Amino acid sequence: DVVMTQSPLSLPVTLGQPASISCRSSQSLVYSNGNTYLNWFQQRPGQSPRRLIYKVSNRDSGVPDRFSGSGSDTDFTLKISRVEAEDVGVYYCMQGTYWPLTFGGGTKVEIK
Amino acid sequence: EVQLVESGGDLGQPGGSLRLSCAASGFSFSSYSMSWVRRAPGKGLEWVANINPDGGEKHYVDSVKGRFTISRDNAKNSLYLQMNSLRVEDTAVYYCARGGPASGLDVWGQGTTVTVSS
Numbered sequence: 421d422v423v424m425t426q427s428p429l430s431l432p433v434t435l436g437q438p439a440s441i442s443c444r445s446s447q448s449l450v451y452s453n454g455n456t457y458l459n460w461f462q463q464r465p466g467q468s469p470r471r472l473i474y475k476v477s478n479r480d481s482g483v484p485d486r487f488s489g490s491g492s493d494t495d496f497t498l499k500i501s502r503v504e505a506e507d508v509g510v511y512y513c514m515q516g517t518y519w520p521l522t523f524g525g526g527t528k529v530e531i532k
Numbered sequence: 533e534v535q536l537v538e539s540g541g542d543l544g545q546p547g548g549s550l551r552l553s554c555a556a557s558g559f560s561f562s563s564y565s566m567s568w569v570r571r572a573p574g575k576g577l578e579w580v581a582n583i584n585p586d587g588g589e590k591h592y593v594d595s596v597k598g599r600f601t602i603s604r605d606n607a608k609n610s611l612y613l614q615m616n617s618l619r620v621e622d623t624a625v626y627y628c629a630r631g632g633p634a635s636g637l638d639v640w641g642q643g644t645t646v647t648v649s650s
Contacts, residue, residue: 421594451634455634457633457634457636459636459637461577461637463571463577468627468640468641468642468643469569469577469627469629469637469640471636471637471638471640474636475636480638510576512576512577514577514579514636514637516632516633516634516636518633519633520579520591520592520594521567521579521582521632521633522579523576523577523578523579524576526576526577
């Protein structure tokens with residue numbers, strides 16, 4: 421199975437400051453068609469997960485543009501340009517290139 | 533409005549069975565792959581199973597193979613997860629999600645809680 425490793429585990433951030441979460445896969449996520457199926461999800465406390473980013477860098481509808489995804493091959497990053505109070509929660513990366521689909525362990529974003 | 537509503541979560545006994553349901557609305561259900569994802573207490577998200585649009589192709593995480601069965605009824609816009617031989621470690625909130633590997637999981641339900649305990 422493809423192992424997804426996120427860091428850090430916990431990320432205390434000051435409001436208005438940037439935040440960055442790393443996600444590394446144990447093998448390349450480039451599919452045979454050239455697409456890279458790497459997604460990012462946000463789970464706020466008490467809520468269901470919500471997809472933010474798909475195929476590395478495509479923002480879902482309604483997702484603020486302060487969220488951005490980047491990376492390639494085995495190394496990916498989610499960035500929040502200026503953290504707001506509503507961004508508190510756990511963030512997960514997930515690969516869809518191989519079966520079984522696998523998630524990273526999660527990064528908890530909290531306000532300092 | 534696109535919506536997924538899970539039901540069927542309950543307290544189950546080790547070795548017992550439960551059946552989860554997910555009612556879909558607001559989109560063409562029969563055109564989409566569907567998945568189940570769970571989150572155990574104090575842990576992260578874990579993908580459990582996926583079924584393709586016509587129900588002919590199914591995939592499972594190893595820990596549930598042979599015990600869980602994913603199915604769908606496109607006429608009823610419904611997704612199911614039959615859970616047999618339950619284990620304590622199956623305790624989790626179970627989410628129904630639209631999509632699969634290539635499309636991603638773009639719509640999620642509110643979740644239903646399964647607790648396995650004697």
